[in-house]
Amino acid sequence: MTIQAVTSTVFTYETDKVKDSDGHTHPGPLRTTKGALLTIACEDGTAGHVIASPADVGEDLLAAFVRPVLEGADPLRHEKLWYELYKWQRGSGGRLTDRVLCAVELALWDLIGKRLGQPVWKLVGGYHDKILAYGSTMCGDDIENGLKTPEDYGRFAEWLVSERGYKAVKLHTWMPPIPGAPDVRMDYKACAAVREAVGPDIPLMLDPNHWYSRQDTLWLGKRLEELGFLWMEEPMEEASISSYQWLSSNLALNILGPESMAGKHWTRAEWAAKGACDMIRTGVWDVGGIGPSLKCARVAESFGMSCEVHGTGAGNLAVCAAIQNTTYYERGLLHPFVDYDRPPAYLRRIDDEMDRDGYVHMRDEAGLGQDIDHDYIEANRVA
Ligand code: LLH
Ligand code: MG
Numbered sequence: 001m002t003i004q005a006v007t008s009t010v011f012t013y014e015t016d017k018v019k020d021s022d023g024h025t026h027p028g029p030l031r032t033t034k035g036a037l038l039t040i041a042c043e044d045g046t047a048g049h050v051i052a053s054p055a056d057v058g059e060d061l062l063a064a065f066v067r068p069v070l071e072g073a074d075p076l077r078h079e080k081l082w083y084e085l086y087k088w089q090r091g092s093g094g095r096l097t098d099r100v101l102c103a104v105e106l107a108l109w110d111l112i113g114k115r116l117g118q119p120v121w122k123l124v125g126g127y128h129d130k131i132l133a134y135g136s137t138m139c140g141d142d143i144e145n146g147l148k149t150p151e152d153y154g155r156f157a158e159w160l161v162s163e164r165g166y167k168a169v170k171l172h173t174w175m176p177p178i179p180g181a182p183d184v185r186m187d188y189k190a191c192a193a194v195r196e197a198v199g200p201d202i203p204l205m206l207d208p209n210h211w212y213s214r215q216d217t218l219w220l221g222k223r224l225e226e227l228g229f230l231w232m233e234e235p236m237e238e239a240s241i242s243s244y245q246w247l248s249s250n251l252a253l254n255i256l257g258p259e260s261m262a263g264k265h266w267t268r269a270e271w272a273a274k275g276a277c278d279m280i281r282t283g284v285w286d287v288g289g290i291g292p293s294l295k296c297a298r299v300a301e302s303f304g305m306s307c308e309v310h311g312t313g314a315g316n317l318a319v320c321a322a323i324q325n326t327t328y329y330e331r332g333l334l335h336p337f338v339d340y341d342r343p344p345a346y347l348r349r350i351d352d353e354m355d356r357d358g359y360v361h362m363r364d365e366a367g368l369g370q371d372i373d374h375d376y377i378e379a380n381r382v383a
Contacts, residue, residue, distance in 0.1 A: 048111025105289030113367035125322030136332030140174030154193035182209030244276035265295035283310030
């Protein structure tokens with residue numbers, strides 16, 4: 001079986017979310033936006049799919065890099081195909097990003113799963129058949145009764161735990177361009193309000209502004225230790241490994257990283273070797289797919305660390321389920337005014353339905369486990 005065609009279908013759908021000028025997601029008025037369906041198909045009609053951002057699967061990228069590697073190839077040789085694409089990155093002038101690599105790799109895994117009649121999470125490890133999710137909030141905002149005040153965070157966290165069943169919660173606090181942000185003291189107040197609201201037994205994590213100074217970060221980290229937080233992630237520029245070595249040696253609190261730092265599993269290995277973190281971060285869209293995420297997990301395992309997966313969706317869920325050394329699946333981003341459990345129009349159900357006890361159960365369906373509404377996409381495709 002060989003790959004015959006790689007295509008991208010751009011479509012429109014309605015969303016109630018907006019991105020601010022710094023790229024953080026918040027609730028917003030209903031508006032029309034665009035998504036893309038990447039399809040990798042074999043000559044016998046077997047096809048793998050993934051939903052991606054149109055910019056990551058543009059026709060120019062498919063023509064220049066993806067089709068020359070994939071067309072005519074055996075999809076089961078995924079590691080070889082990943083390497084061939086990866087090697088294009090250096091000479092691509094920055095066009096072939098890790099997100100492009102990820103989109104292609106996820107569609108390839110979906111194809112492999114469908115071809116073999118097996119779920120991807122089992123093919124790549126199959127350690128957990130269910131995984132606890134943590135409720136991951138959106139960043140702070142200036143919306144009345146949204147996530148504007150520490151008390152808003154406390155109220156929302158209490159709802160997440162007592163009404164929705166989450167067994168752990170992570171706060172994203174206020175970041176520019178929200179007026180007054182960033183402010184470590186406000187961050188601390190939000191964390192204290194959440195601890196007060198959920199009690200001492202619920203694990204809590206913090207993902208604050210990413211450009212704090214060493215001193216602000218240390219001050220906040222010491223307060224989080226007092227509040228019994230499980231981890232803090234990305235409080236400083238991640239390119240400065242020395243800053244994270246310094247931070248980790250000055251705090252008992254777990255530091256999780258790197259999340260947004262380039263370099264895939266190679267960077268994660270450097271962080272582990274240099275003692276810059278206590279837990280390793282990966283995420284399929286950050287490191288170029290499921291394959292490199294599994295390598296990050298093996299690096300973490302070799303250093304006796306957990307590997308905590310960044311972000312939501314079928315690919316990240318498959319990694320969480322595949323590996324032994326992880327704690328949670330990140331479910332979000334959540335906000336009092338957003339119904340996370342309602343699928344977008346292009347899906348028949350969300351990828352990560354969660355039960356009342358806070359578990360996401362893995363499905364026994366072939367492929368990645370996304371339930372894509374192909375009729376909707378066809379009816380709403382952009383010419
Ligand atoms: O800045 C944001 O909106 C969040 O930090 C976001 O990137 C989120 O995905 C994250 O970092 N989760 O851990
Ligand atoms: Mg993060």
